[in-house]
Amino acid sequence: MLPKINIPKYSTTLPISGKVIEYRPYIVKEQNILKYAAQSGEESDIEDAIKQIIGNCSGVDVSDIHPTDFEWIFLKIHACSESNIVEVIYPVEDCAELQCPSYVSGYFDINEVTVIKQDKANPFKSRGNGFIIPVDDNIGMHLKKIVVFDENDYQTLYNALISIYDGDKIFPKSSIDYNEFIDFIDNLPKPVSEQLKQFMEYVGPTIQCNVNGKCDVCGKVFYQQVEGLKDFFV
Numbered sequence: 117m118l119p120k121i122n123i124p125k126y127s128t129t130l131p132i133s134g135k136v137i138e139y140r141p142y143i144v145k146e147q148n149i150l151k152y153a154a155q156s157g158e159e160s161d162i163e164d165a166i167k168q169i170i171g172n173c174s175g176v177d178v179s180d181i182h183p184t185d186f187e188w189i190f191l192k193i194h195a196c197s198e199s200n201i202v203e204v205i206y207p208v209e210d211c212a213e214l215q216c217p218s219y220v221s222g223y224f225d226i227n228e229v230t231v232i233k234q235d236k237a238n239p240f241k242s243r244g245n246g247f248i249i250p251v252d253d254n255i256g257m258h259l260k261k262i263v264v265f266d267e268n269d270y271q272t273l274y275n276a277l278i279s280i281y282d283g284d285k286i287f288p289k290s291s292i293d294y295n296e297f298i299d300f301i302d303n304l305p306k307p308v309s310e311q312l313k314q315f316m317e318y319v320g321p322t323i324q325c326n327v328n329g330k331c332d333v334c335g336k337v338f339y340q341q342v343e344g345l346k347d348f349f350v
């Protein structure tokens with residue numbers, strides 16, 4: 117029998133949840149999942165591939181994870197599997213010469229990625245790792261941001277649910293039956309369901325990095341800040 121190959125393990129603290137997780141580099145067969153997804157060019161294929169890689173390499177359940185933590189894990193796995201330098205090609209509009217291309221090649225360094233946590237635009241009151249969506253003066257929902265949206269909106273909301281409260285009484289998710297939850301959602305006043313929609317679509321803290329690029333024709337150097345990195349792997 118051939119020897120078993122030891123794969124190194126690393127750990128990182130997730131920027132939003134504060135949880136410490138372990139992860140490992142992806143191996144050849146997993147790299148192929150990413151490669152085929154990228155070749156297909158379908159956004160949903162790429163998302164599925166990234167979810168699978170994160171699941172395989174870290175064991176983290178992606179269904180109830182914050183979008184920023186999701187990107188963070190993937191970047192960390194990517195860095196230890198390939199390199200912390202990620203080469204990207206991105207569009208530019210203001211290059212000097214007429215014959216300049218509309219795209220330049222550049223790179224960013226995963227080790228220099230930062231998380232922007234303060235967010236003045238956030239219209240929702242935060243509590244712990246989640247946010248409060250009031251239903252009326254007494255009743256409200258405690259929800260967390262998630263990245264994976266189910267085809268079923270009720271299921272997506274249920275995945276995001278931390279608890280429902282009524283005054284001082286708190287009903288943790290573990291005590292809430294799924295069908296009862298559907299009934300609760302169906303009985304919400306329209307403005308509250310609009311708020312829920314807003315909450316689900318709201319992009320909170322984000323990952324930010326500096327991308328350095330250079331035009332091959334005129335040599336102009338580009339330096340820009342980019343937020344949200346998933347697009348770069350597409």
Ligand SMILES: [Zn+2]
Nearest residue numbers: 211216331334
């Ligand atoms: Zn140029």
